[in-house]
Amino acid sequence: AQKVTQAQTEISVVEKEDVTLDCVYETRDTTYYLFWYKQPPSGELVFLIRRNSFDEQNEISGRYSWNFQKSTSSFNFTITASQVVDSAVYFCALSEVRGTGFQKLVFGTGTRLLVSP
């Protein structure tokens, strides 16, 4: 069965520190997609990134970067020079192959990031 593990329940950092959120996944599929979402206190899950299983290049978007390593089944997320506005719960998710006309996401339990001034 598909599974996503985010072992870090909560991380606290001081502003301007770098922080890495870990995500480890399990799947038997050769083709799959991985996602990161951010959930601020307002509740809405905000899409951050999607990565397919055939693309192992790291990606950088501003202060955000993602490290995808198939060999260790990990898709880690790093925030450089963290800011208070980065405080949120971050979810990693894995897309399952379904033949019934829709996509199913398997979510991890999330990592709460607290950035203090």
Add this chain to the structure above:
Amino acid sequence: ETGVTQTPRHLVMGMTNKKSLKCEQHLGHNAMYWYKQSAKKPLELMFVYSLEERVENNSVPSRFSPECPNSSHLFLHLHTLQPEDSALYLCASSQGGTGVIQETQYFGPGTRLLVL
């Protein structure tokens, strides 16, 4: 700007009440989803509609009844709920209709439900 809206944002109801949650997407998508988010639990997929047809009912109790009158609107009708149903209910949409796994789901802000 948000492509997926949900109303109400907060709801308190008694166990004998009947209420409905509404979701609307403005993204031209064909698939819509209801999720339940309880404290310290992973997001639970409840229902999925693709092209206005229910394609997934993830063993959800019958006191939750979804309705999808068109591809832009999704409702979750609630009746005789239990206190353990208190949670954040999230709606999402994706391009849908083809079952492709690379779709991105876009979420609304959720309805925070408290059952007394």
